[in-house]
Amino acid sequence: MSAPHERRAAITGIGVVAPNGTSTDTFWKATQEGLSVLDRVTREGCEHLPLKVAGEVRAFEPAATIEERFLVQTDRFTHFAMAAADFALDDARLGQADTSEEPYSIGVVTAAGSGGGAFGQRELQQLWGKGSRFVGPYQSIAWFYAASTGQISIRRGFKGPCSVVASDEAGGLDALAHAARAVRRGTDVIVAGSTEAPLAPYSVVCQLGYQELSCAADPSRAYRPFTEAACGFVPAEGGAMLVVEAEQAARERGADVRALVAGHAATFTGASRWAESRGGLAHAVRQALDEAGCAPEEVDVVFADALGVPEADRAEALALADALGAHGTRVPVTAPKTGIGRGYCAAPVLDTAAAVLAMEHGLIPPTPNVFDVCHDLDLVTGRARVAELRTALVLSRGLMGSNSALVLRRGAGNA
Amino acid sequence: MTAQITVEVLAALMKKAAGVTVAPDALLELGESGFDALGVDSLGLLGIVGELENTHGTPMPPDAERCKTPRQFLDLVNSTLMAGA
Numbered sequence: 001m002s003a004p005h006e007r008r009a010a011i012t013g014i015g016v017v018a019p020n021g022t023s024t025d026t027f028w029k030a031t032q033e034g035l036s037v038l039d040r041v042t043r044e045g046c047e048h049l050p051l052k053v054a055g056e057v058r059a060f061e062p063a064a065t066i067e068e069r070f071l072v073q074t075d076r077f078t079h080f081a082m083a084a085a086d087f088a089l090d091d092a093r094l095g096q097a098d099t100s101e102e103p104y105s106i107g108v109v110t111a112a113g114s115g116g117g118a119f120g121q122r123e124l125q126q127l128w129g130k131g132s133r134f135v136g137p138y139q140s141i142a143w144f145y146a147a148s149t150g151q152i153s154i155r156r157g158f159k160g161p162c163s164v165v166a167s168d169e170a171g172g173l174d175a176l177a178h179a180a181r182a183v184r185r186g187t188d189v190i191v192a193g194s195t196e197a198p199l200a201p202y203s204v205v206c207q208l209g210y211q212e213l214s215c216a217a218d219p220s221r222a223y224r225p226f227t228e229a230a231c232g233f234v235p236a237e238g239g240a241m242l243v244v245e246a247e248q249a250a251r252e253r254g255a256d257v258r259a260l261v262a263g264h265a266a267t268f269t270g271a272s273r274w275a276e277s278r279g280g281l282a283h284a285v286r287q288a289l290d291e292a293g294c295a296p297e298e299v300d301v302v303f304a305d306a307l308g309v310p311e312a313d314r315a316e317a318l319a320l321a322d323a324l325g326a327h328g329t330r331v332p333v334t335a336p337k338t339g340i341g342r343g344y345c346a347a348p349v350l351d352t353a354a355a356v357l358a359m360e361h362g363l364i365p366p367t368p369n370v371f372d373v374c375h376d377l378d379l380v381t382g383r384a385r386v387a388e389l390r391t392a393l394v395l396s397r398g399l400m401g402s403n404s405a406l407v408l409r410r411g412a413g414n415a
Numbered sequence: 416m417t418a419q420i421t422v423e424v425l426a427a428l429m430k431k432a433a434g435v436t437v438a439p440d441a442l443l444e445l446g447e448s449g450f451d452a453l454g455v456d457s458l459g460l461l462g463i464v465g466e467l468e469n470t471h472g473t474p475m476p477p478d479a480e481r482c483k484t485p486r487q488f489l490d491l492v493n494s495t496l497m498a499g500a
Binding site (some may be wrong): 138 | 432458461463
């Protein structure tokens, strides 16, 4: 990691389409204020289902930023991805003119948990309702979990390394790490992240089988990790895309180096085996810190996975103590996702966006709806906490057993 | 049904199936770059063919989805519809 000529991977742009904001500014404002936007599920066809509360993206107009030609052939999760990629590239000040000169120097990495559920449902209803001749050809690509990577690359003309990470919810962090590795291997820029759209009837029905899903009806009580009242997680849609760029190239073009992707590791401990996730998560944290050349005491804030299942919450708190020692009970921990829900693979990418913004603002956003913490953690609740933040640790676990940890270091702007 | 497919019908189908908006009159003035230049890809054209087959209850020849220009496409589908009348 610390070779003198190592290419370091910087984050130079953030694009967010989240339940609490469809721009990075509105997302950060709501996040640092600890605003909860969890609400009753209103999506057509979902009203009668047992899932009562979710984080819906309600203020998103895809046609405002994306050409109709791309909208008709893609699902909502790809609409989010294309818009977030645009926002991130704008934020990084990488326009079409910059990227079209050397199209092979820029690629795309996304992670997706389920792909295009609403699009797929519509076309399957055509199949069973009218017959195979009434299924549109774009069904062949729109449902696919790889669609967002492909469509971003086609739409923006990016011909560099493109890939999709399929590793459960933790895949959101793995995608960012994959992007950082591509940058270290020689690609200048990777647009990386995840967006999800799991709030369509078919997709919701699929999730009802998750024993960890919260079907509580009160938005303020449905998702309260680390408390005695923890009753599962609330799903969300939306997500974020980040511009991951070679630090040197970023500095040469005068871009803001907002953070460095310093370390990452992932482990696997089996579906819903939450007690075992303790060891897997702790190992991922240790390895990520090691790769970052970072001592446990240097971690200034932890963005927790915060599943909201008592056994999983306990495992996460213990994993922090295992990996960080006494620092694990002193380091500020936050889980802003309790205000917007868990967007599967998108959740840890939104956490990463929030971590970068937190380091920039010297402000740890709080954990909405959570008060009486029943684990030995310094969980930031109520209001944001002012703190000098140089290093952030982001954690993620998936329902199928993946655990991942990402270490971010604060960037030095364009200095 | 033996109604001819007009440029207006084709323009409407292009919007519905491929999300491409173009003035009907402009369709016939396109050169050989045709559908490509408009951003109608092979799946988009396949969708247009499927819509026509469903509304007219007539299969279109395989070549329909390989047409390069709107003019070629209209000539082919209209001759197919005439032949089936």
